Amino acid sequence: MINLIIAIVIGVLILIMAIIAVHHKNIVVGIIAAGVVSLFASILYLLLAAPDVAMTEAAIGSGLSTIIFFYVLNKIKRQNG
Amino acid sequence: MVKNSLIFIVLIGFAVLLADLFVGFNGNTDLNILANHYAVSGPEEVGSANLVTAVVVTYRGLDTLGEVTILFLAAAIVSFLLKVEAGASRNRKLRSTSEILDTASRILVPVIFLFGIYVFINGHLSPGGGFQGGAIIASGLVLMLLAQPAKEVGHKLITLVESISGISFVLIGVAGVLFAAGFLDNKLLPLGTFGTIFSAGVIPVIYIFVGLKVGAELSGIITNLHENQNEA
Numbered sequence: 001m002i003n004l005i006i007a008i009v010i011g012v013l014i015l016i017m018a019i020i021a022v023h024h025k026n027i028v029v030g031i032i033a034a035g036v037v038s039l040f041a042s043i044l045y046l047l048l049a050a051p052d053v054a055m056t057e058a059a060i061g062s063g064l065s066t067i068i069f070f071y072v073l074n075k076i077k078r079q080n081g
Numbered sequence: 082m083v084k085n086s087l088i089f090i091v092l093i094g095f096a097v098l099l100a101d102l103f104v105g106f107n108g109n110t111d112l113n114i115l116a117n118h119y120a121v122s123g124p125e126e127v128g129s130a131n132l133v134t135a136v137v138v139t140y141r142g143l144d145t146l147g148e149v150t151i152l153f154l155a156a157a158i159v160s161f162l163l164k165v166e167a168g169a170s171r172n173r174k175l176r177s178t179s180e181i182l183d184t185a186s187r188i189l190v191p192v193i194f195l196f197g198i199y200v201f202i203n204g205h206l207s208p209g210g211g212f213q214g215g216a217i218i219a220s221g222l223v224l225m226l227l228a229q230p231a232k233e234v235g236h237k238l239i240t241l242v243e244s245i246s247g248i249s250f251v252l253i254g255v256a257g258v259l260f261a262a263g264f265l266d267n268k269l270l271p272l273g274t275f276g277t278i279f280s281a282g283v284i285p286v287i288y289i290f291v292g293l294k295v296g297a298e299l300s301g302i303i304t305n306l307h308e309n310q311n312e313a
Contacts, residue, residue, distance in 0.1 A: 067303070
């Protein structure tokens with residue numbers, strides 16, 4: 001029961017973060033929100049008894065892809081400005 | 082306004098289509114035939130304590146080879162598109178980092194590398210495996226590059242590790258055809274005692290190579306992107 005409540009709360013948080021990621025004016029906030037989506041998703045995978053997927057999601061989804069987005073954003077800004 | 086209401090109507094239609102799935106869903110109480118086979122005879126056929134690893138490396142080993150190949154292609158394309166001219170990295174202007182980040186990274190980076198290696202060596206015993214371990218090693222490299230932006234990472238070393246582990250992965254698969262039941266068969270080595278580090282046949286060996294390969298590929302992507310930055 002407690003797991004169900006936590007899962008629903010995390011699901012709602014994921015939805016909020018996803019909407020922020022898409023609609024926020026500041027693109028840096030958007031990238032961080034997308035990383036937080038992955039972080040919450042990895043907690044959800046852990047609750048659903050899939051620790052292997054959770055590890056992948058935490059390392060690649062919220063760690064490496066966020067950093068890669070920042071590198072690319074920086075490169076685009078240099079080229080346009 | 083019309084556009085927004087059209088989007089809304091499409092979403093409603095999608096919800097109606099999927100409503101049947103949602104209403105009819107009442108969860109699986111028992112495993113289906115394939116999952117049941119994996120769960121019941123997996124431990125004695127493969128000898129891996131982590132069933133996910135047994136499925137990923139042995140039952141679906143060819144898929145893993147395909148995934149590693151896709152990742153290799155992605156890394157190759159990134160390094161092709163972001164080719165740095167020789168000497169260009171020396172004229173970069175870099176932002177200086179804080180003392181705290183620098184000191185913390187000196188302590189944390191070796192620990193993160195060690196944890197990544199632990200994760201892929203113990204892939205057949207505990208959650209995790211080659212992909213996870215490789216990703217953890219690459220995130221350690223990210224921390225190192227954030228703390229010391231001027232540090233040069235050897236491209237030759239990354240390429241060497243990547244190629245050797247990729248070739249070894251395929252050679253183990255071919256050796257399975259020659260000396261065991263088929264491509265990537267894990268009875269190439271004895272199964273050993275269930276639950277110990279030297280068990281599960283060839284799975285630990287394959288996962289060490291997969292971990293090194295994934296770590297090298299992701300590190301290659303990160304270093305290529307990093308060397309193209311100019312903070313001026």
